[in-house]
Amino acid sequence: MSRPHTKPTRTAQLGVAALAAMAIVSSSNTALAWDDHSIYARPALVDLPEISQFPLVEVESLEVFLSAEEEGLAKLLSDNEAWALATVPAYPPLPQDLVLMAGGDRDTLRTRFLEALRMAPDIKLALYTKAPLGAEPLADGGLPWAEVTTLHDPGALGDAVLIPTPEGTRVAPLDVVTSAADEPDYGFDLGIWTDNDTAWGPRYGMGDQPFGDPTKEYSSQAPMHMGLYHEAGIVYTLASFLERTYPELRVHQFQTLARYAFETGHDYWGWRFTGWALHYVQDQAMPYHTQVLPGVSVARMLWINTLSMVGISGPVDNAVRLVSNRHIGMEHYVREVFEATLEQADHPFRAALADTTIDAHYGTFDDTYTRHTVALEAVSRAKGLDRALERYVPELLVSDPAYIMDETEKDINVYERVLDADATAVASLEPTFTELLGSFGAHSRVFVRTLRAGLPVPAPLPEPVPMEQIEELPLDAQPSDAAAGELL
Numbered sequence: 001m002s003r004p005h006t007k008p009t010r011t012a013q014l015g016v017a018a019l020a021a022m023a024i025v026s027s028s029n030t031a032l033a034w035d036d037h038s039i040y041a042r043p044a045l046v047d048l049p050e051i052s053q054f055p056l057v058e059v060e061s062l063e064v065f066l067s068a069e070e071e072g073l074a075k076l077l078s079d080n081e082a083w084a085l086a087t088v089p090a091y092p093p094l095p096q097d098l099v100l101m102a103g104g105d106r107d108t109l110r111t112r113f114l115e116a117l118r119m120a121p122d123i124k125l126a127l128y129t130k131a132p133l134g135a136e137p138l139a140d141g142g143l144p145w146a147e148v149t150t151l152h153d154p155g156a157l158g159d160a161v162l163i164p165t166p167e168g169t170r171v172a173p174l175d176v177v178t179s180a181a182d183e184p185d186y187g188f189d190l191g192i193w194t195d196n197d198t199a200w201g202p203r204y205g206m207g208d209q210p211f212g213d214p215t216k217e218y219s220s221q222a223p224m225h226m227g228l229y230h231e232a233g234i235v236y237t238l239a240s241f242l243e244r245t246y247p248e249l250r251v252h253q254f255q256t257l258a259r260y261a262f263e264t265g266h267d268y269w270g271w272r273f274t275g276w277a278l279h280y281v282q283d284q285a286m287p288y289h290t291q292v293l294p295g296v297s298v299a300r301m302l303w304i305n306t307l308s309m310v311g312i313s314g315p316v317d318n319a320v321r322l323v324s325n326r327h328i329g330m331e332h333y334v335r336e337v338f339e340a341t342l343e344q345a346d347h348p349f350r351a352a353l354a355d356t357t358i359d360a361h362y363g364t365f366d367d368t369y370t371r372h373t374v375a376l377e378a379v380s381r382a383k384g385l386d387r388a389l390e391r392y393v394p395e396l397l398v399s400d401p402a403y404i405m406d407e408t409e410k411d412i413n414v415y416e417r418v419l420d421a422d423a424t425a426v427a428s429l430e431p432t433f434t435e436l437l438g439s440f441g442a443h444s445r446v447f448v449r450t451l452r453a454g455l456p457v458p459a460p461l462p463e464p465v466p467m468e469q470i471e472e473l474p475l476d477a478q479p480s481d482a483a484a485g486e487l488l
């Protein structure tokens with residue numbers, strides 16, 4: 001292609017506008033990477049011995065955990081800062097006044113902890129688990145989304161059954177970790193940039209939001225959930241802000257917190273932090289989260305960028321729309337297949353998530369894993385995924401830039417539309433998705449195995465005294481305080 005007749009500095013300046021537009025693609029309101037991580041994490045982890053052989057854990061509020069471990073956590077976060085400065089490219093140092101200090105005001109401990117992690121300090125952190133897909137709704141409806149997320153419109157989070165689990169309740173690690181795997185999409189990373197209109201963003205030292213619209217609530221989380229680690233050098237030259245994506249930071253923060261919680265006997269938080277870290281790992285297994293414009297060659301990207309610079313914005317707008325439709329359409333499709341095949345335990349998508357035969361190939365989870373194993377693999381699949389969607393999903397939905405997924409038609413079911421158009425397309429799409437889901441499952445298990453390596457499995461909590469036995473006790477014999485506590 002011909003080179004633009006502009007000086008490099010001017011090229012760089014102008015190039016930013018169009019490339020930023022491209023980067024907005026994956027930060028739209030409804031794009032969540034996997035729609036609902038919990039649904040896919042469950043078949044991936046249900047048979048993992050590290051989880052299935054772990055006894056029930058007792059629910060504990062974050063405040064109790066933090067109060068008990070304040071000193072150790074201050075040290076841990078200080079170590080993490082040193083790690084991030086040495087390891088994470090383009091890492092913005094933590095401002096000194098956000099450093100977690102032990103011995104401070106207990107009433108503000110939770111806020112100080114969240115601010116030291118540079119998470120949104122208003123997140124709910126409700127005590128709950130999500131029921132498996134297809135579970136009957138609770139008689140009282142369960143927890144409303146408003147008690148679990150700070151999103152103004154939680155509609156995109158689906159209609160999961162949220163089960164309240166008050167402190168002291170015993171829950172299965174699988175329920176904790178799979179519920180937590182979806183939680184970072186409920187508001188963790190909203191408003192954390194200097195130019196977001198929040199009380200905390202300007203204090204966090206994260207700089208302006210690298211891409212996306214800083215005034216749109218959901219777009220501010222994208223740079224923490226997308227690892228744009230493998231663009232061509234020229235793309236970073238034109239748009240260096242694309243280097244400021246930080247899933248590795250989140251993975252490390254929650255991975256170290258999980259291990260610390262396990263080591264100090266706070267197993268509930270061990271599993272909940274594990275789920276949080278898994279979310280960011282799983283996001284990188286999604287090709288539309290690891291490239292600015294999956295399926296669009298670098299040459300074409302630079303060409304439409306150049307056209308945009310001379311005022312011809314149509315090609316950029318069209319490319320952005322098609323990628324956005326394919327990204328959201330893919331999330332639809334996977335979820336809808338799961339919903340339509342609830343009764344099929346051995347459906348190829350579930351089998352792919354549960355297939356442990358590929359795990360050994362990946363080894364153990366280290367500092368390079370998120371970027372160089374998960375994200376790089378997803379990038380290598382981007383073109384194939386894009387072509388498969390283009391070929392087998394009805395043209396209107398993924399190849400017509402005038403169509404806007406989730407807006408042109410409300411309540412669209414992409415799976416049904418594929419089926420209606422050509423039933424054989426479902427089988428044609430299958431290998432593309434089983435490959436992606438296989439990686440989602442394998443990377444999730446590799447992460448948990450590595451995290452739990454060398455940690456002892458605790459003894460089961462003492463059995464609660466069954467209600468019948470209490471009733472049979474003579475009137476002057478009282479159950480022990482501990483046993484009575486179990487009944488509360």
Ligand SMILES: [Zn+2]
Binds near residue numbers: 185
């Ligand atoms: Zn995410």
